[in-house]
Amino acid sequence: MVNFKINDRELSAAAGTTILEAAEKAGIPIPHLCFLKEINEIAACRMCVVEVEGIHRLVPACNTEALEGMVVQTNSPPGPAGPEDQPAADFVPAQL
Numbered sequence: 318m319v320n321f322k323i324n325d326r327e328l329s330a331a332a333g334t335t336i337l338e339a340a341e342k343a344g345i346p347i348p349h350l351c352f353l354k355e356i357n358e359i360a361a362c363r364m365c366v367v368e369v370e371g372i373h374r375l376v377p378a379c380n381t382e383a384l385e386g387m388v389v390q391t392n393s394p395p396g397p398a399g400p401e402d403q404p405a406a407d408f409v410p411a412q413l
């Protein structure tokens with residue numbers, strides 16, 4: 318068994334359980350699209366990405382194992398907007 322947190326809830330699951338499976342068992346919804354257990358586990362659509370403390374990128378919940386001590390957030394607020402998030406009319410490259 319491994320112990321971890323999802324959205325500040327203490328959970329435990331058998332080793333090898335994915336974040337998505339653990340969240341579903343706990344009633345925590347994580348939207349997902351391409352995941353079909355034992356049929357399609359390619360983690361291609363990235364709809365299920367979650368934030369994991371200590372990892373500086375979002376990870377797909379459907380093919381990431383829940384590990385001992387892991388702290389997961391499924392609905393963290395968006396970070397500061399980068400140039401790609403701004404309307405095209407407001408974004409002027411610095412080199413022009």
Ligand code: FES
Nearest residue numbers: 360362363365379
């Ligand atoms: S459901 Fe598609 S990447 Fe996880």
